Amino acid sequence: MENIQKFYIKTFGCQMNVYDSQKISDIFYKLGYIKTSSQIKADISLINTCHIRDKAKQKLYSELGKINKIKINRKLKGKKTIVIVAGCTAQAEGEEIFNRAPYVDLIVGSQSYQKLPQLIKKKISHFSRNKLNKTNLSELDFTPKSKFDNLTEEKFLNKVSSYLTIQEGCNKFCRFCVVPYTRGPEYSRPVHDIIAEAKNLVSNETKEIILLGQNVNAYHGYDSNKNEYNLGKLIYELANINGLKRIRYMTAHPKDMHEDLYNAHKDVKQLMPFLHLPAQSGSNKILKSMNRNYSFEEYVKIIEKIKKINPDIAFSSDFIVGYPGETKQDFKKTLDLVDIVKYAQSFSFIYSPRPGTMSYKLKDKITDDEKKERLLILQNKLKSYQEKFNKKFLKKSLDVLFTNFSKKKNYQSLGYSPYMQLVRLQNKKNMKGRIKNLKIIKTFYKSLDAINEI
Ligand code: SAH
Ligand code: SF4
Ligand code: F3S
Numbered sequence: 001m002e003n004i005q006k007f008y009i010k011t012f013g014c015q016m017n018v019y020d021s022q023k024i025s026d027i028f029y030k031l032g033y034i035k036t037s038s039q040i041k042a043d044i045s046l047i048n049t050c051h052i053r054d055k056a057k058q059k060l061y062s063e064l065g066k067i068n069k070i071k072i073n074r075k076l077k078g079k080k081t082i083v084i085v086a087g088c089t090a091q092a093e094g095e096e097i098f099n100r101a102p103y104v105d106l107i108v109g110s111q112s113y114q115k116l117p118q119l120i121k122k123k124i125s126h127f128s129r130n131k132l133n134k135t136n137l138s139e140l141d142f143t144p145k146s147k148f149d150n151l152t153e154e155k156f157l158n159k160v161s162s163y164l165t166i167q168e169g170c171n172k173f174c175r176f177c178v179v180p181y182t183r184g185p186e187y188s189r190p191v192h193d194i195i196a197e198a199k200n201l202v203s204n205e206t207k208e209i210i211l212l213g214q215n216v217n218a219y220h221g222y223d224s225n226k227n228e229y230n231l232g233k234l235i236y237e238l239a240n241i242n243g244l245k246r247i248r249y250m251t252a253h254p255k256d257m258h259e260d261l262y263n264a265h266k267d268v269k270q271l272m273p274f275l276h277l278p279a280q281s282g283s284n285k286i287l288k289s290m291n292r293n294y295s296f297e298e299y300v301k302i303i304e305k306i307k308k309i310n311p312d313i314a315f316s317s318d319f320i321v322g323y324p325g326e327t328k329q330d331f332k333k334t335l336d337l338v339d340i341v342k343y344a345q346s347f348s349f350i351y352s353p354r355p356g357t358m359s360y361k362l363k364d365k366i367t368d369d370e371k372k373e374r375l376l377i378l379q380n381k382l383k384s385y386q387e388k389f390n391k392k393f394l395k396k397s398l399d400v401l402f403t404n405f406s407k408k409k410n411y412q413s414l415g416y417s418p419y420m421q422l423v424r425l426q427n428k429k430n431m432k433g434r435i436k437n438l439k440i441i442k443t444f445y446k447s448l449d450a451i452n453e454i
Helices: 015-030 054-076 088-093 096-100 113-128 144-149 191-202 231-238 259-267 284-290 296-309 328-341 368-391
Strands: 006-011 044-049 082-087 106-108 137-139 161-165 208-212 220-222 228-230 246-250 274-276 314-321 345-350 397-406 412-416 422-426 435-443 447-451
Touching: 006 015, 015 044, 015 082, 015 113, 015 161, 015 208, 044 054, 044 088, 054 082, 054 088, 082 088, 082 113, 088 096, 106 113, 113 137, 113 144, 161 191, 191 208, 191 220, 191 231, 208 231, 228 231, 231 246, 231 259, 259 296, 284 328, 296 328, 314 328, 314 368, 328 368, 345 368, 368 435, 397 422, 397 447, 422 435
Parallel strands: 006 044, 044 082, 082 106, 106 137, 161 208, 208 246, 274 314, 314 345, 422 447
Antiparallel strands: 220 228, 397 412, 397 435, 412 422, 435 447
């Protein structure tokens, strides 16, 4: 097993998991391994998991079934495979995973992956002593400081738009949500670490940084002189980095909006006019039962306040339908909220009861058909507002930051507008990394087509 060479990573879940998977790749690169996109060729197969809804867990076990078949086939050819489950399901289910999938070798929680080198070394030594399956290992501590302090130097940085996790974990305990259990309590990284990581990204082709946190606007970190920073102040600081053209942040919680952040939307030209502010529901009764700590009226006030500061801003949200106790009238309030805010885009889900959360045992009288119908009604409304929003830009011009180029499909460049709209441009020239002001010639539900008039 000394000849581990190739690793494969599959990522489920949110942007924070995407960021973590990049960091896990960096750990493997440092160990001298090479990334492969073929599971069959991988000596290490890692799944970075999500636990947010029940479906996410089902995905993990179906993926593990596939990996086991590959592991058996590789064994027949005399090759060993280390199977690793990382991330939020690893954290929540822990060693239960070994019971259901005994061929898994290592389990690392969402804040323990810095320990992978030692764990892999241990596993290899077990292999060489032929101790096979009885030696499954797990690491599930919540140690965010150690995780971030041990991030390795990044390799292959060539991303135009990069994620940067500044805050992790959550103290809010919304009653439906697993995150406080899978990511632990709130932790904010020190200001100088964030600035150093941002500078490194920008000196390696990054033009846009998307600041990440489960509650990104609850960020409260310190600089080396022990001055406290909130997210707003941090954004002012990041805006001083030469070459950083765009700043975004997600996910913000309505309760943690603060003056510095509002002002940053007025003063910082690099801060994009887009706010992802999950409402979840429009009904005060449901919001209370969810423990969201704001009302319909307070949420609308936040939207109005930020629009006053910057009328140009576009909004997006997450919604849950079919939360226990949601009546037709409660659901109607959610639709009312959508009519008021007119979101530019949104995500919406049917409530999924999660073991261990406070709402898990709440009685639920809503039928599955009713939940599906509510989701459809909500999604149709959201879609119509998204289409309308996109249509506003027909024959207008927009600044587009290009993030991808493909030679297939008639040479296409893909990029994003300031409002997070996906923009396509048919053009032979690779535009990656450039910001261009382009005319929009066609608009769709989820994207825009542009032409280069010059
Ligand atoms: N911190 C963010 C949300 C993170 S989870 C916030 O407070 O808004 C991402 C989204 O998943 C949530 O906004 C919610 O809409 C959805 N979600 C979380 N738990 C869920 C559950 N049990 N069932 C259905 N959707 C859920
Ligand atoms: Fe989950 Fe609520 Fe925390 Fe968001 S604020 S991560 S929904 S507990
Ligand atoms: Fe899923 Fe964990 Fe993100 S549960 S949504 S991967 S924080």
